[in-house]
Amino acid sequence: MQDALNISCGLRSIEWSGFYSFEICLAPIDILQSRDIERYDMTGVKLSKHLSYYYLEVPGLAEKRPSVLVGDRILVQKEGATQGHWYEGGVHVLRKEEVGLRFHRSFSWASGQRYNVRFKLNRIPMRRQHQGMDSAFSQPRVLFPAKDHVSPEPYPTITEKRLRLVNALIAKNPLQLQAVISIVSQPAGAVPFVVFGPPGTGKTVTIIEAMHQVLRANPNSKILACAPSNSAADLIASRLNNLTSNELFRFYAPTRTKNQVSDNLLPYTYIRNDGHFSVPPLARMKQFRVVVTTCVSASVISGIGLLRGHYSHIFIDEAGHATEPEVFISVKTIADNSTNVILSGDPKQLGPIIRSGVARELGLEKSYIERLMERDIYDIRAGYGKSVIKLIKNFRSHEAILKYPNEKFYNGDLEQCGNPSVINSFIGSPNLPSKQFPIVFHGISGKDDREASSPSFFNIDEVSQVKAYVQALRSDRRFRLTDHDIGIITPYHAQCLKIRAVLRAVADGIKIGSVEEFQGQVYSL
Numbered sequence: 189m190q191d192a193l194n195i196s197c198g199l200r201s202i203e204w205s206g207f208y209s210f211e212i213c214l215a216p217i218d219i220l221q222s223r224d225i226e227r228y229d230m231t232g233v234k235l236s237k238h239l240s241y242y243y244l245e246v247p248g249l250a251e252k253r254p255s256v257l258v259g260d261r262i263l264v265q266k267e268g269a270t271q272g273h274w275y276e277g278g279v280h281v282l283r284k285e286e287v288g289l290r291f292h293r294s295f296s297w298a299s300g301q302r303y304n305v306r307f308k309l310n311r312i313p314m315r316r317q318h319q320g321m322d323s324a325f326s327q328p329r330v331l332f333p334a335k336d337h338v339s340p341e342p343y344p345t346i347t348e349k350r351l352r353l354v355n356a357l358i359a360k361n362p363l364q365l366q367a368v369i370s371i372v373s374q375p376a377g378a379v380p381f382v383v384f385g386p387p388g389t390g391k392t393v394t395i396i397e398a399m400h401q402v403l404r405a406n407p408n409s410k411i412l413a414c415a416p417s418n419s420a421a422d423l424i425a426s427r428l429n430n431l432t433s434n435e436l437f438r439f440y441a442p443t444r445t446k447n448q449v450s451d452n453l454l455p456y457t458y459i460r461n462d463g464h465f466s467v468p469p470l471a472r473m474k475q476f477r478v479v480v481t482t483c484v485s486a487s488v489i490s491g492i493g494l495l496r497g498h499y500s501h502i503f504i505d506e507a508g509h510a511t512e513p514e515v516f517i518s519v520k521t522i523a524d525n526s527t528n529v530i531l532s533g534d535p536k537q538l539g540p541i542i543r544s545g546v547a548r549e550l551g552l553e554k555s556y557i558e559r560l561m562e563r564d565i566y567d568i569r570a571g572y573g574k575s576v577i578k579l580i581k582n583f584r585s586h587e588a589i590l591k592y593p594n595e596k597f598y599n600g601d602l603e604q605c606g607n608p609s610v611i612n613s614f615i616g617s618p619n620l621p622s623k624q625f626p627i628v629f630h631g632i633s634g635k636d637d638r639e640a641s642s643p644s645f646f647n648i649d650e651v652s653q654v655k656a657y658v659q660a661l662r663s664d665r666r667f668r669l670t671d672h673d674i675g676i677i678t679p680y681h682a683q684c685l686k687i688r689a690v691l692r693a694v695a696d697g698i699k700i701g702s703v704e705e706f707q708g709q710v711y712s713l
Contacts, residue, residue, distance in 0.1 A: 210513050211321045213547040214314060220544055222309050228254040230305040232267050237297055241281055241288035244305065249285050253681070256287055257443035258464070260310050264289075267302040274306070282445065316487040317513035323520035325496070330519060330529060333379035335565055338574055354400045354430070355393065364394045367577040371398040372405050376500070376526040382557060382566060382576040383532040386598055388584025388606075388710075391532040395503055396427040398530065402501055403477055411478045412499040414486050414518050416510040418444070419709065424505055425453055425480040437473070439481040439488065440465035467492055474498070483510050486518035497524030507557040508533035509707050511540040515556045531557045536597045541704050581605040584710065586612065586626050613667070614713070619660055644682035651686045658695050661713065671697030675711035678702070 235242045249256060260279045265272050275295045281288025329337040358364045367383050374381060385391040402409050415421040425438040429452060438456040442464040458468045467473060470493050502518055519529055535558035542553040560566050566576045580601045582590055587604045594602040614626045621628065634649025654676060661669055676698060678684055684700050691698055
């Protein structure tokens with residue numbers, strides 16, 4: 189018995205030491221990001237002045253190279269004054285290729301004067317991750333859930349009639365319905381519940397319904413809903429727009445601008461007199477039933493004075509795409525012993541993007557949801573209904589597209605259930621070599637090139653072929669495709685720029701980006 193106890197304690201200490209190594213992982217990432225931003229430093233550039241702003245032209249700004257946000261800091265020094273004073277300016281205005289800065293009144297400017305420029309890394313996201321990891325919250329049932337954290341007794345269940353589903357289609361999908369019932373039936377302080385599902389199985393739809401039912405089941409319940417990206421958080425908020433602006437609040441960081449936010453979400457935001465997004469007074473924040481934000485911005489919630497446990501439930505969508513420190517910004521700073529945590533995502537899909545080899549070796553590229561799914565209580569059969577539900581009905585893809593990932597990653601469990609008029613819409617297209625197979629593999633023996641000053645590759649022959657496909661598809665009246673129906677994925681930034689340039693006159697609204705930028709989004713083509 190003593191040997192077993194020693195082994196158990198030893199395993200537990202290994203778990204905790206591995207968990208706290210995540211803080212160490214953040215250091216090499218911080219160094220890499222600092223080096224990245226230094227690459228954009230400039231010498232001998234001019235500042236123009238208009239009213240109280242000094243404008244600096246920044247090549248590549250529109251492509252986020254460098255990534256500059258309102259509130260960031262930029263240092264300038266008079267050219268030639270190598271030992272001279274550096275003035276720190278705050279970014280107040282963002283335009284396509286320039287930023288508007290404001291400096292302390294001691295800054296002296298002269299027309300024609302040239303300056304050296306340094307970009308400063310915005311360390312707020314990193315500080316928030318450290319804050320989350322340093323938090324005193326260390327509930328094993330959340331960090332390292334095990335069998336002894338789950339009651340052997342079955343949870344009390346809620347009948348479908350009592351649920352009064354907002355989305356009636358949930359009733360036709362037994363696994364989605366069971367996930368909703370399980371989440372609503374969880375006792376306070378339960379282990380994290382995982383809604384695991386491959387692409388197109390309705391994970392977000394399921395947790396949105398669960399949120400509605402949690403609100404209905406308990407008038408005192410309050411929900412914090414997070415996602416790794418603004419686009420994923422916006423999707424959650426837009427699906428909850430049957431709530432009033434007194435019930436739902438979509439928090440945006442002050443660095444977000446109004447033109448980046450959908451008109452239908454603006455009523456759920458709070459904008460200061462200076463035009464920047466912010467949080468309302470504490471008394472009003474306490475009244476919202478649901479607050480939606482990104483994982484990183486969730487730290488603001490605790491920073492304004494809301495007490496631990498204010499939110500009965502914390503939902504995290506697209507959880508497989510966030511690092512553990514990002515997730516724990518909300519969980520470890522806001523949850524208490526009674527807070528329930530619900531994760532939705534798919535650890536088989538794209539995980540967190542970690543550029544640091546050291547951080548990867550220390551385990552940072554393994555997401556929180558993936559780590560939980562490796563624990564015994566999240567075995568699909570053993571934990572069914574108490575800690576995990578696996579969704580298997582795919583509503584998005586043609587069977588030919590689904591076949592390989594289904595066999596490779598999901599044990600052949602997926603069922604193709606999409607609307608035939610949608611999933612078969614491109615069958616028979618003249619662009620398909622095989623008219624019944626909606627996938628084209630087009631090999632091109634072009635040459636990979638680079639611009640003189642860029643490390644990123646492009647292939648002009650591939651760019652031309654992409655343009656040809658877009659023109660052919662857009663001109664075919666049978667499909668009635670708009671720019672917003674098409675997504676173009678490429679791994680190289682230079683390739684994105686070349687494709688965007690050739691499509692500007694043809695289809696300017698098509699989204700073009702890397703795999704990470706398309707995470708959680710849906711396109712017809």
